[in-house]
Amino acid sequence: MSNNIKRRKFIETSAKSMAAAGLITTAPLLSTKVNNLEKLFIHHVYFWLKKPVTGEVKAKFENALKKLVTIETIVDFHLGVPAGTSRDVIDTSYSYSLLVTFKNKADQDLYQPHPIHQKFIADCQDLWEKVVVYDSVSI
């Protein structure tokens, strides 16, 4: 093998070992630009909960969100609340943001009827007064 091929094989083998060991998905990636998102299916849901949003309601809803994002076809997720920014164009009126990414639309299609997702809706739909979803695929 040429040195280039050897080097490539070394890198591929190391990458597989580290991926298997769960070692290449954490801190180092946060500090530099990455392109994990670029080709994914983006499913972003904004929830407006019925007022008053008590501590009890928050706890119930946040626990339900944490359970929801265990669905297998989800690649990555972000459970959020408004960031405290303020400009004319910013909508800060929602209660919770649920951002989940999928490899493709087929994986999102598996998520919708998933029992965990259906249980989330059944358990929590009385808590919200409005939901808006934006699904996006790469340009």
Place this chain on the structure above:
Amino acid sequence: MSNNIKRRKFIETSAKSMAAAGLITTAPLLSTKVNNLEKLFIHHVYFWLKKPVTGEVKAKFENALKKLVTIETIVDFHLGVPAGTSRDVIDTSYSYSLLVTFKNKADQDLYQPHPIHQKFIADCQDLWEKVVVYDSVSI
């Protein structure tokens, strides 16, 4: 050194080499759940362009978006269009989705006045009729 320490050092060194070579941010990560998003600042912008959205307008806007996401403090990004999904709660009326992530609010604050961002606004603001922004931080 013990074998365990040697192995750990080997893995750390390999990870650094591969990160430097840009080799560990692609396919292997897409196939498994990762948690890069979880602690980030999420800045999601939806653009409704003025009709008719011609091919020329699309090309201009997409090129401007691609330039915009070169701003240094952006961790990751997704440039999107509606995914073709359809349910009552899904808003499919927007023209473009711009999702960018930052390490924290301070990095987002640097992005706003950045010359590349200001040029994007100056060059493209006549193209859109409506913009809605949702900024989210982790629960």
